[in-house]
Amino acid sequence: MRSSLSVTKRALTGPICSERDFDRKVFAPKLTEALKQCEIKFDPAVLIPSEDSMADDLFRAAMGFYADVGTYCLDTERIIKFDQDEIKEGLRNAPSQARFGEELDAGVLRPRQPESKEPPWCFIGAGGAPVSSEEIFLSLVQGYGEISLADAITTPELTMVDGFPIRVKTPLEIFGSIRNAVLARDALRRVGRPGLPIMNALATAASDTALIAAMHPNYGLRPSDGYFVATMAELKTNYQLMNKSCVLTSQGARIGTLAGCVMGGYCGGPEGTALTVAAHHAHGILVNQATYHLNHPAHMKYISNSSPEMLWLISTYAQAISRNTHLLSLNLNYTSAGPATDMALYEIAAQVITAVVSGVSIEAVGLARAVYVDHLTPIEPKFAAEVAHAAAGLKRTNANEIVKTLVKKYVDKIPNPPPGQRYQDCFDARTGKPSRESLEIYTGVKKELENLGLAFKY
């Protein structure tokens, strides 16, 4: 892997370019060129393609594209470039497995392949969704910890410190991030899983300063947790993000690179977005020094990633990466619908089946696009993990039929989805038990999935 120092040097000496020119004269034309090389095309009839050659062509085009484009550094207004040999070396040397967590709760994240029976890593929780109070935060994270299929958890985002809204790059963010760390570890201790890794440490720490502050061992985070370094859309970084990588690598902590490519934005349509997500894996290794790669492509209008073109692009990038690398790649799903709705469960099932049979692991789930405060519960991530395990080993052609049936159930509602209920309205926050209505929706949709041919193991 490249060191933070060598990346910083490139950020300070690479080709000078304005951001405007990077978007218009570098990224856009090179993406068009790369797409011509692989000639992939979204087909609404095949949401999970089965042609291996298409995935391989996309992978080659994506790596060539990254060699041509590089990563733009907003602070230096220069491009961080790597040539094809460096990209190949980076892919070769990237971690092929990683141990997270401690003692009884530790586990090993391994790469997967399309149609693989290897159980997917289930990174369970909030998808960065906001919560209104520390009580709800604790109750939710305890709920996540109690999901037996959880290999790791993701915490929600605190929005208040003592009733005062948290603001980024202020002492409030530092206070909030420290509380995020303390409460998350405490919640896991309470449910008897103190070693379970927190792989999105920390949802509340957007700035480098807040992350560094909350990483003090007193607050409960460990190098065996996972720490995100985001990428700005598309293929951009800045000193804040580079600072995070520098601190994390110096402390031996594992980095997850976070890429939320926007379908309809600079990436263009589903084809360009699939290619850009694949290219972000090279950026993740070389610029962020990532051990694992979390992708959450977003639809420009709907933000979620459950529409047919989003499912197709998830499958396409996932197959490209899983067939051609040993990278540890996960897909994070965002639904349009909110908690305690059957629509959210249909969306989750479609997204998770698509990702798992295409060869990646999962993070689940950002409900109702993770926009509304307290709109998250443990039942949807539990359902996602159960679907993920059931989907491992499915043939892509069979999975495609199941997913198409599921999509028909919700696609017309995506523009105006039901927001669902708040945690405190569909769960008993004191006992952590779901309402009868939530439970009935969950069992009903599971039965429907069984009827579609999904064999649940849990």
Add this chain to the structure above:
Amino acid sequence: MVQKQDLLERLRAAVVAGDETKVTEIVQEVIRDNVDPLEALEKSLIPGIREVGEKFERMEVFLTSMMLSADAMKAGMSLLLPRIPKDKIPRRGTVVAGTVKGDIHEIGKNVLAALLTANGFDVHDLGCDVQASAFVRKAEEVNADIIAASALMTTTLPGQKDILDYLNSVGKREKYVVIVGGGPTTAEWAEDIGADGYAETAVDGVKLAVRRLEEKSKTSVP
């Protein structure tokens, strides 16, 4: 006559293609051939960018094409506007747009800026990480009608409230329509902070801007 029609059609097509160089060349021809600059604006530049905006709304073209067309149109406008009497320039409204302090996410705001331009607004894009006072300073400078503030993170949402607080503190709240948007923004939030509206998408943002300006023009004293 045929030559003029051909010129105007080529100009419209160049805007649709997002070809800034070609638009500049054709506008120079327009000027050289003494074609009415207002006609070139109304029959070529505006229909061209509207066509791209409509395609963008239907997701037939994507952000880069939209921004290239907006750039091309602006290049043409910069040559034509000085040749059109001020009272004849079609003007829908002036918008100051930006992403609030602490937030570096730009795509949503860029889409809004491009779509507003396509719909005839004069847009002043301040970029990202913008102080509340900078929004107001720019709005004062360009005599804006609307301040559009984007925030993509829960922890940067308060930056939208800061703009309203600042406007109130300097006694200029009633002068501007303030609209907010971005991932964590909701209608309830907009109402809580006293904004004039919230839009979930950039397309909705344009509709909101048009609606609020129409309402404002009806209620303003002649």
